[in-house]
Amino acid sequence: MTLDALRSASGTTDGKRALAAALAGLERDPDGAATQALLDAAWREPRAHVVGVTGPPGVGKSSLCAALVAAWRRDGKTVGVIAVDPSSRTSGGALLGDRVRIVHDSADAGSFVRSMAARDRLGGLADQTLAAMVVMRALFDRVLIETVGVGQSETDVAGVADTVVFCVQPGSGDSLQFMKAGIVEIPHLIVVTKADLGAAAERARADVAGALSLAAAGEGADWPVKALAVSSRSNVGMAALLDALDSHRAYMAEDGRLVVARHRQSEGWVVESLRDRFGRDGIARLGRLGFDLALAPGVQPFQRLRELGAALEASR
Numbered sequence: 001m002t003l004d005a006l007r008s009a010s011g012t013t014d015g016k017r018a019l020a021a022a023l024a025g026l027e028r029d030p031d032g033a034a035t036q037a038l039l040d041a042a043w044r045e046p047r048a049h050v051v052g053v054t055g056p057p058g059v060g061k062s063s064l065c066a067a068l069v070a071a072w073r074r075d076g077k078t079v080g081v082i083a084v085d086p087s088s089r090t091s092g093g094a095l096l097g098d099r100v101r102i103v104h105d106s107a108d109a110g111s112f113v114r115s116m117a118a119r120d121r122l123g124g125l126a127d128q129t130l131a132a133m134v135v136m137r138a139l140f141d142r143v144l145i146e147t148v149g150v151g152q153s154e155t156d157v158a159g160v161a162d163t164v165v166f167c168v169q170p171g172s173g174d175s176l177q178f179m180k181a182g183i184v185e186i187p188h189l190i191v192v193t194k195a196d197l198g199a200a201a202e203r204a205r206a207d208v209a210g211a212l213s214l215a216a217a218g219e220g221a222d223w224p225v226k227a228l229a230v231s232s233r234s235n236v237g238m239a240a241l242l243d244a245l246d247s248h249r250a251y252m253a254e255d256g257r258l259v260v261a262r263h264r265q266s267e268g269w270v271v272e273s274l275r276d277r278f279g280r281d282g283i284a285r286l287g288r289l290g291f292d293l294a295l296a297p298g299v300q301p302f303q304r305l306r307e308l309g310a311a312l313e314a315s316r
Helices: 001-007 013-028 033-044 061-074 129-137 174-179 199-216 238-288 301-314
Strands: 047-056 077-085 113-118 142-148 163-168 189-192 225-228
Touching: 001 013, 001 033, 013 033, 013 113, 013 129, 033 113, 033 129, 033 301, 047 061, 047 238, 061 077, 061 142, 061 163, 061 238, 077 129, 113 129, 129 142, 129 225, 163 238, 189 199, 199 225, 225 238
Parallel strands: 047 142, 047 163, 077 113, 077 142, 163 189, 189 225
Antiparallel strands: none
16 A cells, blocks of 8 residues: 555545555565555655653553544544554453543544554554554644553653653652653653642642753753643643643744654664664674664665665675
């Protein structure tokens, strides 16, 4: 399936089936010629704002994602969702599945939810999340990535999302724990879930705001990380969250920030993929062969990965 064919069918039930088949093919044969051609084409034509939602298990990420999907659809935006699930020890497949985690209208042609198994990845994402994101980013107005709940290891999402939302809940200790875990450097927005709990939610939000002020002291960051209290059930704070997401999207679009950020993500993904496939020795061997791991401006990461992988295979 080509990108043009997927775009032509988008917004229809057939389009959803075609996209599901394309993503299944991507997981089944990630190095195949058809898959690589689709990824190269999709990478050249990004469209969506990619939002990553992360946080500890049970914090309410799926409920928040469902609320975001509903709000964006009411605004006329098309939405693609990648829900990364814990894996079955028996089959290796997704354990929960998108139908359980994110409540959405399956008949809605303007929204699409894909469940992916994390398998043995500890960073909260599945192996093929970036590739799936690239395809969906070329087709939808918004792409939402919900990471598997694995606690302090959820940092990979920063390598695929334009805006990262970290969720904490009142009374859990998460509002201070994320400082110790080093996750404070990852998000652009902190959302205290279950804001309908009132005073407890506001205390958690104040704790987060205080922690952020200490972490940011002396750094002079251009984007001030915001702490919001949101209830997916009552929609308290949802309007403020949507405004904050739009503000960060606009901020990234200024002065080429988004292009730079995505280029750095691509470089990191190429190195990580090579390390997964060839190990640290493979990375060192590329240096000895005279290859630079940096991506030149405009070079597709998938193309570069193919070139470097071929060089390593030939040098064995």
